[in-house]
Amino acid sequence: MLHLRVISPAGSTAEAVERLRSHAGTAHLVVHHGVAVEPDGDLVEADVAREAADEVIDLLCGLGIDHDGGITLEALDAALSDSADRAEEAAPGVGADAVVWEELVSRSGEESRLNATFQAFLVIACLLASVGVITDSPVTIVGAMVVGPEFGPLAALAVGLVLRRRDLMRRAGLALGVGFPLAMVVTALVTLLSEAVGLLDVTAFREGHAAVDFVYHIGWYSLIVALLAGAAGMLAMTSAKSAALVGVFISVTTVPAAGFAAVAAVTGDWLRSLESVGQLAVNLIGIVAAAAAVLALRRRGQRVRAAGRPLSAG
CATH class of the missing domain: 3.30.70.120 (Alpha-Beta Plaits)
Incomplete structure (x- = not known):
């Protein structure tokens, strides 16, 4: 109720x-x-x-x-x-299947704002990812996934696409378009500092990150995981089952890819840096596409039920 x-x-x-x-x-x-x-x-x-x-x-x-x-x-x-x-x-x-559209618009709009708190979480998440990359620690990478706040703007993009709300799309696009580059720049600067004080061994980094190489390896499963995560995330938001969002955060390689790209660029490993940026793009696009598809299907289902006719496959 x-x-x-x-x-x-x-x-x-x-x-x-x-x-x-x-x-x-x-x-x-x-x-x-x-x-x-x-x-x-x-x-x-x-x-x-x-x-x-x-x-x-x-x-x-x-x-x-x-x-x-x-x-x-x-x-x-x-x-x-x-x-x-x-x-x-x-x-x-x-009730569990009902979408309260005004609630969804309000929630996604609030979570998509570019503000100091959002940027701070994204910077911290990217820094955690960079530590995980440098130390070859999958556990730290998972921690960075959980801290990352990027699903809010991604969900807002999906809502904006389905409901044709350009204000939501602009707000979310700004948060992602400014948030990720700024977080990557800060991560690169901290990585340079780590190298200067001897915390980062460039040679060791280039040879020793086998445990986290999934971050920059792009394949069909990268897209499949992003699609599944986007679908699960939107289902969680529209059914008020927010606990499922934690699993969504852990499954996608967005923040880790951004952190890896920054570290790889600082160490001169441009190929892996570009691969990480590609991984980031695949995940962002896949999440938004799947979330929008789920939302569109739920909206269509509600309209059909409201009209009093059965949901057809066409």
Whole structure:
């Protein structure tokens, strides 16, 4: 269940309440008249089955409340109520399979912003990857995968492609287009410093990274893993199963490839540096393509079910 909170202009409250009351997927409807200060109006609250949330939001937006008032949603960990159970049973579909589109747009938009926190995580992840590359440590490489924040902008790109939201695509493109090069430059500078103080033996590096050579080896499995990771990541985001995202982070070679490219460039190993950049590009493109495909299929499925006809293979 989701908790719906609506600030409604006084002139729209009666119709909003009627629309909520008439929808089978709502429960626990409460109205507080005249309590909203900014914007001025009434406060309407209800619990909504996740699979009914999109329909309910559309009903309220049809009254212009998203412009003249406000609509917020938050997840409920538990709802002990017969009326809540009836609402979930009456709502179309299954809650775990439902996509709340406004929630997805808001979440992906927030996680795709280029800001100091995003850049710091990406720099730290690339530095961890560089340490893993220099020490030939797969464990450190995995740690860099987990720290990397890049799936947020990649998911936002997919959402932007499917929903034709150019604002999301621009924001995500900026985060990736600025974030990765800057993180790689910082990693290269730190690598130069490591070489200067004797922490990095260039000869040993060129001869001794067999345990992490998967980072720059491009093959069909690179694309296959990226596609599977993108699909799993989007499924996790749209079904609120965020725990699965950790597995997505560990499976893709984005940050490690960026870190390897920087270290290899500093040591003069340009072939492997270019191969690492290629690996990075394959993973980024594969993740976005698969995530967009999953999102498009889920959107089409919801539209077909809403139209009351079976999902066809065509």
